[in-house]
Amino acid sequence: MQLTTYISDLLYRYECVIIPGFGAFLTRYKSAQIDETSNTFNPPSKIVSFNKQLQANDGLFANYVASVEKCSYETALQRIRNFTAQISNELADGKNVVFKNIGEFSLNAEKSLQFEPIQQQNYSTTAFGLSSFVSPKISREAYKEEVAALEEKAPIHFTPTRREAKPYLKYAAIAVIALSAIGFGSMKMYEGQVQKYNYAEREKANSLVENQIQEATFVIENPLPVLSLQVPKHTGIYHLVAGAYRMEENASKKVEQLREKGYSPLKMDANRYGLHQVLYASFDDKVEAQRKLHEIQKTENADAWLLVQEIK
Known part of the structure; x- marks a missing residue:
């Protein structure tokens, strides 16, 4: 099949x-x-x-x-x-x-x-x-026992002679830390001065721009007339489909026929299958959409169906 x-x-x-x-x-x-x-x-x-x-x-x-x-x-x-x-x-x-x-x-x-x-x-x-x-179960207790056995065979000892072998390295490290602290403090002071200078210059620039905007005057001699359009809206995710057409002109003819019957139809763009679907109406409530669908199927179009989709 x-x-x-x-x-x-x-x-x-x-x-x-x-x-x-x-x-x-x-x-x-x-x-x-x-x-x-x-x-x-x-x-x-x-x-x-x-x-x-x-x-x-x-x-x-x-x-x-x-x-x-x-x-x-x-x-x-x-x-x-x-x-x-x-x-x-x-x-x-x-x-x-x-x-x-x-x-x-x-x-x-x-x-x-x-x-x-x-x-x-x-x-x-x-x-x-x-x-x-x-995956085989991991036995952590067995690994712990193996590690403990290795530590017993090869213990690690720290002797005082090894720690005090090179005492001059301790003083060299202290000197490096002190020099780093002095350099870091100087750098932070310089950065603070630069930030104060940049902030002052930015405030001057903002003040100058605001004054120029307040003094500007805009004059429109021939304003365009206001145009009002009434476009039927299709909101909701439940849509009643009158038909799906591969030829766009057939879909347009169906829209005109539904408009003459008093509907506010909508022709959707071609879907992934290349079909143009024409909608009777759209609803937010599923029960209301199903009630209207049954009414249309009984009175004029038995092949109408319900489409659940968000229209962008």
């Missing part, structure tokens, strides 16, 4: 990948851990889980399929519907369905959908190339 490969690709980039009409794969970050019983170091990872309640199409999976297979968005949606129908039939027949590199689906005795993720697969890009490894 080629679509399972597309799902695996998206799980590296996103924390939620929804399969319309089937469910959503979710990823959760897990920090690096140490298994003290086996001395195994495990790298950070992303754990995959499945939620059957999230089935509403957010456009992410369909757009990715359309861009990879170079087909229209509607064709990609139909391929996804066929894919989910095939999975449901196999599960109803009592078969286990395996998603490569993701996990395995099955039905239990109560006919409830069960998902078992593949533990060996790591979808965290920050841990790319890292794998688990076993």
Whole structure:
């Protein structure tokens, strides 16, 4: 099943990948851990889980399929519907369905959908190339005993004759310290005088500039008229998408059609798949956005979907 490969690709980039009409794969970050019983170091990872309640199409999976297979968005949606129908039939027949590199689906005795993720697969890009490894336990007490044994075999003695072998070095060191202290004190005095001089000159310059600014006069003979523009604002991260178009002129036509119907549409720049998405409206509240989406799907556009993204 080629679509399972597309799902695996998206799980590296996103924390939620929804399969319309089937469910959503979710990823959760897990920090690096140490298994003290086996001395195994495990790298950070992303754990995959499945939620059957999230089935509403957010456009992410369909757009990715359309861009990879170079087909229209509607064709990609139909391929996804066929894919989910095939999975449901196999599960109803009592078969286990395996998603490569993701996990395995099955039905239990109560006919409830069960998902078992593949533990060996790591979808965290920050841990790319890292794998688990076993390190032997470090026994510090053994090293302490070895060091103590070495000290007993080779003790170090300091004799008074060695300390007093060259007494003139002590006086030479005292002289060097005294000369260093005198030089340091002179340098600090010189630096203080330079700082006072620089501060005084800077104050004079600032005073001169302020006087010139206060005396300056600016006259504008022909001021430009004030221009007021009313531009519809799209705020929030929940956006209702009317459609995605590869040709920008088709997206512009859709904007004009929605404007004639009384909407304040917005044409977004081309995304990473080369599609121009046209928005009905944007909302800060998810519940309000879903309510409006259901209303639009029932009245005029059954293929409208919800996009969760920050617009810069």
